[in-house]
Amino acid sequence: MTKPLLEVSDLKTQFKLEQGVIRAVNGISFTVDEGSVLGIVGESGCGKSVTALSLMRLIDPPGQVTSGQALFHDDGSARDLLTLPQVELENIFGNRISMIFQDPLTSLNPVLTVGYQIMEPLRVHRRLSARKARDEAARLLRRVGITGARERLEDYPHQFSGGMRQRVMIAMAVACQPKLLIADEPTTALDVTIQAQILNLLRELKRELGTSVIIITHDLGVIAQLADRVAVMYAGRIVEESPVAEIFSAPRHPYTRALVASIPRLNEWHERLPTIEGALPRLYDEPRGCAFEPRCPARVTRCALDRPPLVELSAGHAGACWVAEEEAPGAC
Secondary structure: OOOEEEEEEEEEEEEEEOOEEEEEEEEEEEEEEOOOEEEEEOOOOOOHHHHHHHHOOOOOOOEEEEEEEEEEEEOOEEEEOOOOOHHHHHHHEOOOEEEEOOOHHHHOOOOOOHHHHHHHHHHHHOOOOHHHHHHHHHHHHHHOOOOOHHHHOOOOHHHOOHHHHHHHHHHHHOOOOOOEEEEEOOOOOOOHHHHHHHHHHHHHHHHHHOOEEEEEEOOHHHHHHHOOEEEEEEOOEEEEEEEHHHHHHOOOOHHHHHHHHOOOOOOOOOOOOOOOOOOOOOOOOOOOOOOOHHHOOOOOHHHHHOOOOOEEEEOOEEEOOHHHHHHOOOOO
16 A cells, blocks of 8 residues: 655645736645656646646745645655745755756756765765765766766766756756655657656666656656656646546546647558647636636536536546536446
């Protein structure tokens, strides 16, 4: 029986702008079990990255986490990441919870050597001496596939390629063997060969360290390779959640079906790939009903009038759709 490592409930993050309040994350809940991988997927602008930054307490004004709870279970206790004092957070982030950011070029400090940046969490959290921290930093660089690791500790981020910078970010993130790793678009802007290498590396590190992972992406191919469960986000909300196999074999929400249908397949010929017509709604103009209703080919009258809740459609499979709920086994 797996135990929950992170339990997020009713998380809301808003940005107060002149044109209105943008509800970037609008009441989402999910659980990450020990040793498991949760994939959060959706098109750009649906709230995936803001979810990760909210959990890491990295939302700056005019943004604000307005409600919710994020219970992190560690050492026999459960602590709410959203309300912990800063002193306690500093002991958790970078140590028990680490994050791989979306763009390693802007996430790495350009005026500090790569070695210094990898050694910092080792000195702060693991209390290693300068010599031992340097040895461990070199070992970590070798572990993520960078040759000449000890010499490259003296290099700066701009002296590495995009794929190698991402490997450096992974080395920093796993330096203290965290219990939870949040990977925000870890393969964005990488070619397919480097992408495959990064995913293999994450898979190996998860197996060796037993680390739980939240992987955030718009690429369902990445989800298929790495995730155990998937949460599909749209307009700041989770609209479907299920084991990864069911997302591809039996998607229930029309948005998820459209995402899966848009994946190119080598054994099928299309004059034109299926697309999702329209665009995401303006998040400061919250619709009364389902946010996907204007783009949904399966919409009914009720969809525009009432927002569907996220409910269990079958064992381990939840969705927020009036049509899917009516189609669920046992529905009235």
